[in-house]
Amino acid sequence: MTSPRTFVIVGGVAGGMSAATRLRRLDERARIIVLERGEHVSFANCGLPYHVGGVIADRESLILQTPASLGARFALDVRVRTEAVAIDRDARTVLARDLTTGAEQSIGYDALILSPGAAPVRPDIPGVDLGLVLRDIADMDRIIAAAQHARRAVIAGAGFIGLELAENLRHRGLDVAVVQSMPHVLRPFDVEMAHIVAQRLRANGVELHLGTTLTGIANDHVVLDGGAATLPADLVVLSVGVRPESGLARHAGLELDASGSIVVDDEQRTSDPAIFAVGDAVVKHRFDGDPSPVWLAGLANRHGRLAADVIAGRPHAAVPALGTAVIGVFGLTAAAVGRTERELREEGRAIRVIHTHPTNHAGYYPGAEQLALKLVVDADTDAILGAQAIGGGAEKRIDVIATAMAGGIPARGLADLELAYAPQFGSAKDPVNMLGYVDDNLIEGELTVQWHEVAGKQAEGWRLIDVRTPGENALGAIPGSELITLDELRDHAERLRGERVIVTCKVGQRGHTAAALLRQYGVTVANLDGGYTTWWAGTAALAPTLVAA
């Protein structure tokens, strides 16, 4: 009988703990030691913002496991407040320091798994130490303590955690402003989609300062754009990104990428074959060569399990990360997968873009909610490159599209997906099916223009025809458009022969019917993708002072 192996895991949250428990199930005899620098292992980091707002009332419910419970069930040797301070790769030992006593111990390992996570970035600005961050339970406690005496919070960064915190600080009754250097919230979305989230934030009293950078923090205010403006603030939270906690790996000479993330192969192995790494400190192999980093709990857990499998002799490969994500913002759901139009256009990729605005279930059944959907497709291969959904049932549609992407289903194949339908759950033609139908029409030669292309086309001499009703038109229309309702269009078609026409309606559906009609009369016709609804959102987002709500 061989002697038991020793596995050391650095970091006891998400990926690290998934690896530890999986290793135990695969190897009952192994010695498994988990070193965690913080107070807690296996806490619910994604739940932290919600305890700040009281949505999750019970703080203890965020602590999913304790060293004692993990010892009893999985025979894990879990050591909290214990930091791994050095790795001797030749000797295969890791030096662990007890942060309470300062005592150090060298622990031999047969395999080492690094799951150190990533730390919130603290920008190099005056007063940065006055800003709080939110990474662990101690951070959460600090924010709650500060919020008890605060009236006015400023959050730097309108990413997932920043917006979740904004909502929860509003729940506590604070005034909240969010400062974001990008021109829109939520980087995984494009501007016209993110604008829907921005409207929801503003409607709930969150002040947004977009395209604005936090450049200083003082006791009672923050400084914006190098002194261009200030905002009163007695609570400041920095949520402007994270940096990998790869110091231990760097000192051990493991390969890092330019951003400092630990480089791993598709079995989560670092440049040292006895050392694995998982979670937020690690380079992810991204779908479509996406260069953006991704920090997601699901991937950390999955890769932790994978590393354990490889160590235990069940090798398999990680699949590329799609970056599927979802956030709830004051009851509005926003979900996304894959790549944005913005990134792909910057790369010069040939893409098709589709916007739709269906209801999340049959309109005649009570409670139907608006859903804004966007699909980004490779124009040559019809591969789905990304999708964004905001509104009722958004996360369901993104899960379906993420699964289609994993299965290699092309965009037009979305039309043939057979999704569960009853009037309270969907439509006989589900919104995802409709995306496939629209893509199919584009492949078959239907032309569309995007909201940001309308003005340019008009300048080139294209006519813009609004096929909505006079009542809809009166509530707001694109400058330069003329009104011919869809039901009257057939009577006008002959005189449009030979012209170049953009048709527009509310969401693009009547426009599709109008375009199909006019094309058969010899009109060069393009449908405004997503209709007035998408055009308005994008235009309002970019020029908030020019377009009325």
Add this chain to the structure above:
Amino acid sequence: MTSPRTFVIVGGVAGGMSAATRLRRLDERARIIVLERGEHVSFANCGLPYHVGGVIADRESLILQTPASLGARFALDVRVRTEAVAIDRDARTVLARDLTTGAEQSIGYDALILSPGAAPVRPDIPGVDLGLVLRDIADMDRIIAAAQHARRAVIAGAGFIGLELAENLRHRGLDVAVVQSMPHVLRPFDVEMAHIVAQRLRANGVELHLGTTLTGIANDHVVLDGGAATLPADLVVLSVGVRPESGLARHAGLELDASGSIVVDDEQRTSDPAIFAVGDAVVKHRFDGDPSPVWLAGLANRHGRLAADVIAGRPHAAVPALGTAVIGVFGLTAAAVGRTERELREEGRAIRVIHTHPTNHAGYYPGAEQLALKLVVDADTDAILGAQAIGGGAEKRIDVIATAMAGGIPARGLADLELAYAPQFGSAKDPVNMLGYVDDNLIEGELTVQWHEVAGKQAEGWRLIDVRTPGENALGAIPGSELITLDELRDHAERLRGERVIVTCKVGQRGHTAAALLRQYGVTVANLDGGYTTWWAGTAALAPTLVAA
């Protein structure tokens, strides 16, 4: 310029109307005539039960289009109360009869699309004419009129429409009994899953008579099982299945299958190349050669569009139908796709079956609901053959699995799906991922037993060890089980070496950990799939008088 073509469509609901509007978009010049025998075209047939219960308050909202609106927008010639009574295939004419005046007209066609639907079966029993059915708006009006004076309704058939009606008649305050000849409700589910729905029905005052056949109807009661019992009833609805309305096709000599459904190729073409057929009267090409018929609005719409595409010169092929379906029952969601364990075992197929009972989102976030999931997998190829989900987020998980099936993702591949996670929407390891992990464990050699196999194994000498807590055990345990909690099991493992053991917990998760542990001590160990929860549901469903709730 060629002369315009004429397309005649028989049946103006779902598939027929999808075909008509699609044809118009593809061919502006064609003459398109829709013949509809009933009063209404394009009505929301899936919404009918909900107007009976007042959930959909406005009757007019069920009528989605009128002949006038379709004429104005799509230049369709829609004739209601007009029946197609004969087809002359050689002359390519259809004889249309105005049901109001009796006048007949012969209409030439270039292509004919049949979308006649299916009619509720009226069994050959005494008093059958006293029973109502629910197919169209006139039927709905009759049920509402009868319900106004009724106190006690009996519904024959516990399929989707039968149960939707049961719920809605309860909403009206009637006593409701459902009579079902199968031993459980909802044929697309297996008995232990259907039992969860049955419990919800009973908890809401619906009386269930399962394994019971309605054999007669009288003015104030119905007769069960040939006189074995009676039930008081002043309203009886028959919902025991449908038969294709293929009389017109039969008389025209088109090929039908043994059940009377119209045979079509994968472009929806009948045995006459100028005649297409779609919807509930048509044979569907089923996934995995599934022999069960399927009637779903989504397929009807999709196939209607497909037939129009083929006629207009854009041929493509229908994909096999999975039979994805969902129903809401008193707030409980039940969804399914593909094939059942019952059918596959009857066919003698080698399958793996997986039951899980997760919550639909992170347990620490308020509002988490129970979800029962079942996956049926081909034991040789790992292909997903079917799935069933009941509870919170059921339809989302079934949509994801249906998409995975369409994309050819094997069951273990579900582990790698990257699904949207935030604590209010899911878990870092989504329930669908967990199904993949369990399948992976089975592939790697973990043994499980199904709830219906426990007694047989015990008879063969297997020990049954309950690894739950004493408190859980005291609330109910499988006869013959002994209690050793999971956290104590390691201390008992050595003395079990060489034995055959079934481990059982609440849902199968602790059982998996227990099995992984014992196996490494040389125990032949199988985990009870789905734990006590699944065992109880299946056992209670089959022997309701033997097992207490």
